[in-house]
Amino acid sequence: MSALIDVGGVRKRFGEHEVLAGIDLVVPEGETIALIGPSGGGKSTLLRCINGLANFDQGRIQVGACTLHPTRDPRESRAAARDARKLVGMVFQDFQLFPHMTALENVAEAPIHVRGLPRREAHERARALLARVGLEARADALPRELSGGQKQRVAIARALAMEPKALLCDEITSALDPELKGEVLSVIEKLRAEGMTLVLVTHEIGFARRAADRAAVLADGAIVESGPARELIDRPQTERTRRFLERVMA
C-alpha cells in the first residue's frame, strides 16, 4: 500500500515549549490508525498540522501529492493548506456545526461555497450522505434539535461531503454520553470497512484495539511506540505506554 500521509521530522514549538519534537508517521492508504497518549502530548496539534490548520517549524508533511513544509511565503502556505484540506477532512470533539443551519445545509455548505457545486446537486448528495450516517430522517433538523451523537454524525457527513481521501478524527466521542458513543463509533467502523483512511485520536482504548489496524502512542511531543493496535495495547513495550494505558483503563 502506498503512503497517503507521510509525516517526516516534524517539529513545532509554542514559545519555549516544544509541542512536536520530531514526528515521523506514515499512514498507508486504507489504514486505520489510532493515535493515543496522555493529554497535552501533542495529538491535536499533529492532526491540525496534517490538515493544514496549523503550521510547523521543521520537517515536512506529504498528503497525497501535496507537500506541507515551513515557508515564509503566506500565499504558498495558504495554497498548500487548501490542497491538504481537500484530501483530508477533520472531525472535532465539539462538532463545530453551523448552529443556524439545518443538518442538510451543514453538509451541503462546503460543496456549494468551496467547490461551486449547484445547490440542487449539493443538497441531493448531502441527503445521501446523511443516509450513510443513518440520519436521513433528520435532514431538516437544526443542531440544537439533535442529540450529541446525531450532531457528531452530521459532522462526519459534512467532512465526507468534500470527498476526502482520509478523515482525521480528534476525540470525536469524548463529549458524548456513553450510550451515544456507540452510534458514532459504528459509523467509523463502517467507513473503515469501506476502505477510508482514518486517523483516530481516541481515549476509547477498547475501540482502538478492536477497530484500528495500528496504534501509535504520542507523549511529550514524540511517538514513543507504534505497532499493530491489538499487540501494542495488550503488550506495550515501553514504560511510558504502560503507564498511560494503566491510567486510562483503570
Ligand SMILES: Nc1ncnc2c1ncn2[C@@H]1O[C@H](COP(=O)(O)OP(=O)(O)O)[C@@H](O)[C@H]1O
Ligand atoms: N495555540 C497554542 N498556544 C500555546 N500552546 C499550545 C497551543 N495549542 C496547544 N498548546 C500546547 O501544546 C501542547 C500539546 O497540546 P495538544 O496538541 O492539544 O495535545 P493533546 O491533543 O495530545 O492533548 C499542550 O501543552 C498545549 O498546552
Ligand SMILES: [Mg+2]
Ligand atoms: Mg487534543
